[in-house]
Amino acid sequence: MSDHKPEWYARLRKGPFEKAIFDSKMQQEMESHTKAEWSKSPKRRLNPWAAAVVAAVFLFIAIALVPAASQPFGSFRQSGGNADEPVMPIQYVLDHLQVGMSEEGVKQAFGDDFDGQGVRRDFAQGHKEDPNDMSTWSAVDTWRYDFGVNDGYVIAQNSGDTDEEAIFDLQGIRNGKIESQLVVYWKDRKVERAIFKDMDIEGNILTTQIGPGVEEAPPTEPPANDDPSGNPEMPPPNEGVRAVGDTSFGLFQLRPAKGGDEKIQALGAPSCLGQENDLQYSGDYELYFHKRSGDETLIQEFNQLEMIQRENNTIEFMKLEFPKLELYLFIPRYTDCHGLEFYAYGIDKETGEVSNFTFLNGEETYPNWTTSPNNLPQAVEGKLVVEGGRGAGQDGATRYVYDPDLATHQLVLESKEQIP
């Protein structure tokens, strides 16, 4: 395409609107909202006294670790005695690892306790390697270092896929078996790039990249056609159980529909829908109830259901107790910008009959309803109380009170009120 830009480009420099929409008033509103959200966050800043105490503790730890830091780095594999201080601080990695370093240099800095892997691929003649895309490289050699490893941890073997993520054991980092991992990529026996992954206090995997052609990818949505099969932190699609509800009479199990086309992908970036490493599942699913006797009944089929969960966790149904009924709520997402969709299933305490409960609002019947992500539904005096979600441009929300009807398997709207 010619780089000559059309004349009408100049008309697009200004705008799209005559006046600024994001004015000082909006900025102030957002600032106060952001501060309010920040104050809810567990990552609050410390007051000066607490900060001084923390600084003193870190100083003490740093002094205690100086002798250890000068020792060969084979000892990094073992988790240290102090659980608060990282065994491998990111600053050490940034200070001691550069592109072009030799194998000896890396061993000097990080020790020789690494797991080396090499993959060779045959491509058709004329194939060109893209320095930014490892799947196009005909040879990939890596060294993987595991830091802060718990006793008994064995390096997880990946499926042979040399994709950047597959070589990491993100699950191991998340569940605390390893504190952090460093993968060094080699070209002609020199460091070509390196990726370091650890976890922050909120459980998010942090990625630090060193080297050319590894600009941090912006947190946009992951490619739609990603095949997660080789990625160790993603479950294989179309098998397994995605949600469970453990009841007095048996077990609810949500499974991918047979012959379905389930897609699993990471969200790719933090947003109000979840963290970047949260997994999004989509496809057709079937909900079964597995009785203690061993019988299994199909309760509901879902077409093109979407779920988002932290890490690779199975969703657990939420249990609510009613006088004659055990009610189980299936909430496919754990958080949302506005409201969470949920489905309800009841078990008659007398007969053990399991059924899908729908929502009757006046004359309309709905298969599911929406709740505020912050205030989940509650059982109050035999009624289901649901605070609805809040949408853009809406003032307040609506609180709904439903009366469970065992005979018709419905949650009948009894009343609703506007709340601020």
Place this chain on the structure above:
Amino acid sequence: MAHDYLKNVTSIQSPSLNDLMREHGQDVWNYAFLLTKNHHVSDDIAQDVFLQAFLHISSFRGQSSVRTWLFSITRNIAINQKKSAFFRKVTLLDFLYPAPSAPSAEEHYLNRTYADSIWLLVMKLPTKYREVLILEAHYEMPQTEIALLLRISIGTVKSRLHRARAKMKAFLEEVERHERS
């Protein structure tokens, strides 16, 4: 690079957040609007973008410009909002089932307040063409940065730009014909 220091901080202090909002607030809001075509949703997205920037500044490593980083968060939130069932029910119903008296009051108002009538034509483009066009023509973003932001190859950026320009050319010719007649 402006705000280079941000790559070394783990949370944004209030004055920095103010700076970010002052410098990029309108750009972020505009980008959200150009993606969603909805005033209220853009308010919501811009607010969420700065909240996320505030909470996740530690993930900014300085390899891209601050604006590109904020745009990538904007884009992600906009895309995720479209996926949100609640958003579909509450907000998109208006788009899916417009009132017979269309266009809406908001549309009328916004149509009147566009800085240039050419924006009316840009908003008619399919999202994927509109996006690359405004990133290049309005935000003057290099194609390599657009590719990085949209996670597509430079070749795809070029081909989308080519199609976007061709469609715009056709729209502009149609307007010209209409004005002559």
